[in-house]
């Protein structure tokens with residue numbers, strides 16, 4: 001079978017702990033993997049001032065995929081690692097689809113009452129290279145009572161159309177064939193109008209996909225009280241960020257939420273990572289749940305065309321989650337990783 005060339009960026013805090021378990025599972029799959037680890041993150045920043053040097057970025061282009069843990073540390077000002085490392089990777093590698101499944105596995109506890117796994121099975125297609133994350137901004141009269149801070153949302157016809165097309169294709173591949181645009185067209189009239197017109201126009205090419213629209217505030221409510229409304233969601237970068245943390249919460253917690261930063265045109269490697277961050281509050285204690293990272297590894301395998309390997313990893317997680325429900329609680333990060341690894345190997 002083929003050899004996967006994988007770049008690994010464990011990053012900060014629990015990123016290091018969960019990535020170790022993700023790699024264990026990947027090894028157990030049996031596909032040949034050649035990994036190279038990159039020490040990007042808080043430590044390198046403190047030692048050298050570097051976040052993501054251009055030479056490293058160019059080197060990363062040579063891999064089949066990237067596995068990332070998390071970045072961000074209380075000792076580094078907010079935004080430095082998040083923007084100059086993580087977002088720089090997403091932007092420069094053109095990860096215009098940030099794919100975030102929201103799926104309730106059997107046996108997993110949810111804070112919602114009376115929902116079954118079939119009621120929470122959606123996928124959020126979050127735009128990854130534009131929106132408020134990429135817009136111009138600045139500050140005037142900094143630190144004075146008259147300070148003015150601006151932060152614009154950048155939306156291009158090209159950028160919106162490509163992610164919308166991806167979302168329609170995704171919807172077409174799923175049994176329910178439903179696509180919901182989530183935005184705030186009643187207030188963000190310029191950007192919202194571009195998104196709405198794009199969905200309408202592209203939608204004419206997808207007569208078999210049923211589309212609808214939901215404002216982001218209402219969508220947040222429906223995630224909690226009617227999650228079954230949603231199949232595929234397409235949305236702006238920031239709305240998608242917030243909605244997918246709600247999605248994580250309703251589907252059993254942030255420790256289970258996986259994601260892929262996908263470059264569908266394959267002009268650069270895609271990058272897979274848990275939705276969660278570096279969790280400084282529990283870092284170094286073996287308390288982090290590695291499941292989100294392991295499910296991100298399944299998404300990585302799927303992206304590389306290793307469908308049956310991906311399915312095996314997902315099934316191993318599903319089985320482990322059922323067992324958790326029947327009493328195997330309180331395991332460490334490593335114990336959960338070992339148990340899932342054993343199932344994959346087994």
Ligand code: NAD
Nearest residue numbers: 070071072073082254255275276277278279281282288289
């Ligand atoms: P966070 O996701 O790191 O933590 C939020 C809460 O969830 C914490 O209580 C944490 O202990 C818990 N948690 C997170 N992952 C968990 C896991 N696998 N198992 C068990 N509990 C888990 O979000 P935050 O606290 O807002 O951010 C911390 C840092 O991480 C910040 O620097 C932030 O910028 C960064 N961050 C990075 C990424 C990323 O690299 N993709 C994502 C989100 C946040």
Ligand code: IPM
Nearest residue numbers: 072082083086087241275277
């Ligand atoms: C995520 C994170 C990132 C985001 C931050 C750390 C830049 O919250 O991956 O969800 O906002 O996209």
Ligand code: MN
Nearest residue numbers: 241242245275
């Ligand atoms: Mn987030």
